[in-house]
Amino acid sequence: MKIVESAGKTIEEALEKALKELNATLDEVEYDVIEEPTKGFLGILGGKAGKIRVTLKENSNKVAKEFIDEVLKCMNVELSSSVDTEDGTLNIKFDGDDDQMGYIIGRRGETLDALQFITNLVVNKNSSEHKKVLMDVGNYRQKREESLIRFSKKMARSVVRKKKPVKLEPMNPYERRIIHAALQNDPYVRTYSEGEEPNRRVVIALKK
Structure with missing residues (x-):
């Protein structure tokens, strides 16, 4: 992050200088007031400039x-x-x-x-x-999701038919969540994960 300090007779003036130096707009920065400007004698002599610290936000x-x-x-x-x-x-x-x-x-x-x-x-x-x-x-993500949903339902039918649990190939957390969500309301099977990353996999089994 780029940070600059700027001074001016007013906070607005100091901010304007900082924005020009950073080549940024107001919504692209954050700023803190280090010193408030003060007026001198009779509002003319001895005044003190205001000082701010301006941070350019990450885009x-x-x-x-x-x-x-x-x-x-x-x-x-x-x-x-x-x-x-x-x-x-x-x-x-x-x-x-x-x-x-x-x-x-x-x-x-x-x-x-x-x-x-x-x-x-x-x-x-x-x-x-x-x-x-x-x-x-x-559009790989959507195609992969649709493929996993079809595959999970096919495996669920196999589990019901053979009455034996099926261990699927290792998948990342995102793909495992797709399998769990696809079968969470199935009346005949349940799903759970086993193993450690990166070999953690979903198991589809009959409901007890």
């Missing part, structure tokens, strides 16, 4: 965009990225060649999840307000 969208683009460059991946904010969440999306998008997704979304996790740390490192980061490539 989360800009931080995320610059970091992501630098990572893509280091990975030699030619994709365009876009960042927008909705309800305090940074939505980051990629567009470009299908092969390049597949590369950034990785096996079962592992590369995408790792990049999302690191970006989340970078965005919130110096931010006073926590921002959630969600990253998607070619």
